[in-house]
Amino acid sequence: MNKTVKILVAFLIFDAFAVGGYFLYKGRSSPSREPAAWKIIDQAYVPEDDVEAYLKDDAVAKELLPVEIKNYGRDRKVLGRFKGVNYARPREGVLKAMTPGLEDWKLIDLRYTNKNGRRVERTILYAEVKGAWMVVDSGRLLE
Numbered sequence: 001m002n003k004t005v006k007i008l009v010a011f012l013i014f015d016a017f018a019v020g021g022y023f024l025y026k027g028r029s030s031p032s033r034e035p036a037a038w039k040i041i042d043q044a045y046v047p048e049d050d051v052e053a054y055l056k057d058d059a060v061a062k063e064l065l066p067v068e069i070k071n072y073g074r075d076r077k078v079l080g081r082f083k084g085v086n087y088a089r090p091r092e093g094v095l096k097a098m099t100p101g102l103e104d105w106k107l108i109d110l111r112y113t114n115k116n117g118r119r120v121e122r123t124i125l126y127a128e129v130k131g132a133w134m135v136v137d138s139g140r141l142l143e
Contacts, residue, residue, distance in 0.1 A: 070109035084139030
């Protein structure tokens with residue numbers, strides 16, 4: 001074989017291993033979490049974190065129980081599908097830059113029936129700033 005052809009074949013083999021290794025690494029590096037499941041918040045529900053406690057207290061005060069939630073936590077893939085009033089498909093770095101003092105964030109789907117009997121579904125982005133949780137944005141998840 002010609003020297004140029006040998007170099008080209010060696011280069012293609014090296015590239016195939018490099019690309020294969022990259023995808024193998026990416027497949028193993030991201031934690032495989034099971035999709036979040038819907039939970040029903042009623043009077044007997046015991047919240048798992050501060051945001052769920054806030055949601056339960058708010059629903060009790062507004063007499064909206066039961067409320068269904070799907071807590072995605074800090075899932076970056078789900079954050080990339082979020083489209084709200086203030087953010088569209090944000091990254092974690094964008095949240096940190098646009099929310100001074102950001103310590104933590106969570107994304108939660110919320111479903112309930114309001115006092116008029118209308119079914120309400122929305123996705124809410126919560127942020128912890130200086131130890132307090134607050135609503136940063138409200139919207140929906142894109143497919």
